């Protein structure tokens with residue numbers, strides 16, 4: 001992709017933060033209209049594609065006792081967890097629907113997707129990364145018995161199709177946003193890079209450095225994450241993957257999943273994850289009712305930010321959810 005502007009994980013200034021809707025100028029409203037059109041197009045494209053490929057479309061859940069632990073992933077840095085009591089039980093706002101996905105995929109739908117609101121009260125300094133919102137939507141999907149490479153191929157196929165259709169049907173909007181010539185149709189298969197080698201080359205900040213040097217989307221594999229991503233203990237290898245976009249950074253995370261009770265327990269104990277929050281998942285795993293699966297989640301606001309060249313992810317949200325800033329609406 002040529003002429004790519006650097007738009008992700010940069011340090012913005014307070015003046016770059018998105019304003020509330022009622023304070024936007026006429027020009028800004030025009031820009032937001034174009035961004036909303038691109039968002040609508042992206043939503044239509046993905047939902048149509050997943051349904052046509054036999055994925056069941058689930059509606060999201062908001063409160064559950066079980067949600068993503070977001071731990072010990074060093075990338076996940078939240079200030080607080082939203083926990084409330086309803087009907088005498090403690091529930092948590094959805095951090096991601098990973099637990100629900102694994103269970104639904106094992107018990108009922110071999111292929112499923114959902115548009116899931118995630119509430120992550122990110123640390124307030126993340127306002128200036130430009131890529132973090134405290135509420136966002138994941139297009140989360142999962143497929144029973146799929147391998148990591150099945151999922152990566154599916155994503156590559158969807159991604160190429162999306163770019164082709166955007167260039168064809170969203171030409172006016174992309175030209176208005178000065179993005180038409182920047183966005184090129186990538187050539188699959190995308191490169192697959194191992195996180196260990198990236199750490200040797202760039203150090204711990206590989207996820208910020210690498211996107212500045214690539215001109216096509218790339219996969220990064222073998223990233224230590226939460227208990228639910230499959231870990232090959234013998235070879236010290238995590239069977240997972242992030243998709244990084246040029247000039248931007250991570251837009252998707254996914255993995256093959258753990259399904260065996262004995263491994264899940266070892267990992268929860270090792271990582272100090274509260275087993276009592278996952279008793280149903282553990283019970284099902286013990287009964288061998290959790291099936292092997294793989295999947296991923298795409299951050300929709302991030303993807304659209306990259307497409308439209310947003311300075312801040314909040315520009316893709318009509319009611320911006322900027323870490324540390326709470327507007328009335």
Ligand code: ATP
Nearest residue numbers: 075076131132133136250251252253297298299302
């Ligand atoms: P990062 O390290 O970039 O903060 P993460 O790895 O902690 O993100 P995941 O738990 O992998 O995030 O979430 C899945 C996807 O959801 C990410 O690939 C990204 O596209 C999106 N996402 C995660 N956190 C945010 C956020 N605060 N705002 C917007 N999108 C997000």
Ligand code: ASP
Nearest residue numbers: 096253254255295296297
């Ligand atoms: N959606 C991610 C996945 O499928 C999980 C997450 O949000 O952390 O792996």
Ligand code: MG
Nearest residue numbers: 075250252253
């Ligand atoms: Mg991630």
